[in-house]
Amino acid sequence: MAIIVTGASGLLGSALAEALRAEGREVVRLVRREPRGAGEAYWQPREQVIDLSALEGADGVVHLAGAPIGDRRWSEAYKRELVASRVEGTRVLVDALRELEAPPRVLLSASGVDFYGDTGDRLIDESQGRGEGFLADLCAAWEGEAERAREAGVRTAFARTGLVLSRRGGALGRMLPIFRMGLGAPLGSGKQYWSWISVEDWVRAALHVLKNQDVDGPVNFTSPSPVTNAEFTRTLGKALRRSTMPLPVPAFALSAGxxxxxxxxLLPGHRVLPAKLSASDYRFAHTTLGAALSAVL
Incomplete structure (x- = not known):
């Protein structure tokens, strides 16, 4: 039985699809162009079009589609695109799931630790409520649309993801050229906590949630060892054998740029623990930042 994946060409989607196929699972990618074979099906969220036949009888859906958060400066127009690509895309997908005679058993929908807002240095888990800010509001609206899948009897989980460590892209991919030039530096105070996860653990955690019927609702996709931005900077520099800048980049300069x-x-802190993954006996491949970076790089 197939696993349907949206956003399958992205960093996480492509890695997950590869892992699913390695397990012998059929993967069907939802694409916005003409499908090129049995492993693809058409959808166009902007036009509220989706191939229902591809979803009928599928075993699960992993929904990762959304405009990139950090690829450009946020104009008001781009903020609307960030919202529309997530909230409206999820609405179209869930509306389709609710029409099926045989809906999937599980929906794993992307979200982010930004749901919690700036939590300072407090340790938090999935019991923490919604925070404040644009990204917190975006995550809440995103999850709210996915939540409606429960009305069709679909177990629904939200992958509240931290900073994903991969040399192939994402936040770390954008940092690497700077750090390799010896120009890496703490951001702002450097005291804000960054919750991270290796791409290997993200994929393994996603497979764990798909298979584990007792896991639903918000699930923090983060390692059990969040670090401050200053510690992240030092550890990444050490992993690359490069020095880092002694002075931080001031918050006002980051805001200006x-x-x-x-x-x-970049400046808020999220000291997040993966309580639900730990409680469901998930075993992390990488529990320390140094080990994770060594594996990734």
Missing amino acids: LGEFAREA
């Missing part, structure tokens, strides 16, 4: 993205995504 990157605008609201810096204030929402």
